[in-house]
Amino acid sequence: MRKLSRGAEATIYLTKIFGKEAVVKIRESKGYRVRVLDERIRYYRTRSEARTIFRAMAAGVPVPTLFGVARFSICMEKLEGVLLKDSRITPRQMRYAGAILSLLHNSNIVHGDFTPANLIAKGGKLHVIDFGLSESSNSYEDKAVDLLLMKRAVSGPLYKHFSDSYFSSSRSSKAVLARLSEIELRGRYRLRTLGPATPGKSSGNQRSQTPQRQG
């Protein structure tokens, strides 16, 4: 197995299964944690990730095919394609991404990191990867955070295509939209993530000088 990349959560290896290229995502042990806690975290996250991938697939979301799941590792299809973040994103792709997220949310799956870094473009289609932070949830808050992450990651016009498509097919669009505006108004988020307020609106507010957080 060849190491492809190492993240905080897991390491990705390249391998072959039945002659087909596959990736293995292994949640490795962390020396800083006591063993019981370490194994518990790695086991439950692996299991939950595999389940979510399966549920997403059942909901009709393009995801990598699962080949196998072990205690701390998942083996899945290697998708040939380009990461959306490494390519010129088109409005059509953003509408596609919006439709995918509404499919996920309608099945009560929140992705947790739904950004161009976790979307692979392949033959006119988009595939969602990395369900490592995903959860089963029907909370408007969690769903709104999924949207917020995309909003922070792409330009305004592109996000518009994304959100239009999302809200036209989402079952709870009103509540999610309301929650999204609420989150954006929270002090902590305004300070940390949304950068300069509209000039003139709060000119005396030093907070408005804080730069955007880069995802």
Added chain:
Amino acid sequence: MLTLGLESSAHTFGAGIVDDGKVLANAKAMYDIGAGGMVPSKVAEFHALNAAGVIRDALDKAGITLRDLEGIGYTRGPGLGPCLQVAQLSARTLAHRLGLGVAMVNHCVAHIEIAKHASGLKDPIVLYVSGGNSQILKLAGKPFRHYRVIGETLDIGIGNMLDSLARKLCLNPAWGSTVAKTAEGGNYIELPYTVKGMDFSFTGLLTRAEELAAKMSPKDICFSVQETSFAMLCEALERALLLTNSKELCVCGGVAQSTRLRSMLTSLARENKARFGYVENEFNADNGAMVAFTAERMLLHGASTSPENCDIMQRYRAEEAAVF
């Protein structure tokens, strides 16, 4: 530049004297929290009674008189309002009498700056952990040099969580170091673990631990709470290290005195091939020297305020303070 720094954001009144980045004195008086914790008005009264004595003590240790001072700094925030007022008033009074400019110091920035200076790290990912704050920060340049918060607690600070647990378990004195002592030789019990990206949350963990207090031994609870909460910090920190591609790690603040936390961070740094640094405990606990150290730099860069314009900010975030 002979600078006096005054700190009174929480339970400690501190007076430190720094000259050219060198600490000459670091005097302090700490309110005895006993088993009951802090009552802001009582702590403020304690500070007011001790201010003059601690400042005198610092001057004596440094072998100087008030007249020798060239600059003054105090903690503007974040902290408890009544407590912050004491250092602010002391600094204003002295500055007015001596005709000096005042530096309004951000408490978090002061903790970070002294730790960074002592550990010799240039641009580390900083874990700042104390009673009221738990944040992961990194220096950012625009629109002014400041510490950008890249991850933080979504509810209470980790020190606050440990103190609350200590009170619930009737430990005396009711704070983190007693929890650490009680935890020795404990066994691990399953507790809620909440990390969201680079943010974390401690209230669910605290509530569960408090529920278990009636059934389980304090030893096991303390051990498990420590292991769980510190592991949460480590996970968020590792994500921050990889995201920013940073190879330096620094810990500071009151909770940075924990030997268990430091050993976990040492292991984390080794696994990520990063350098790890921290400062002696004297400067991790709230102190005046860190304020003086930061104030000196501010004053040298012209970030001086006249005494009549000084104020306090209870919720003064690190991101709002310019760093020099």
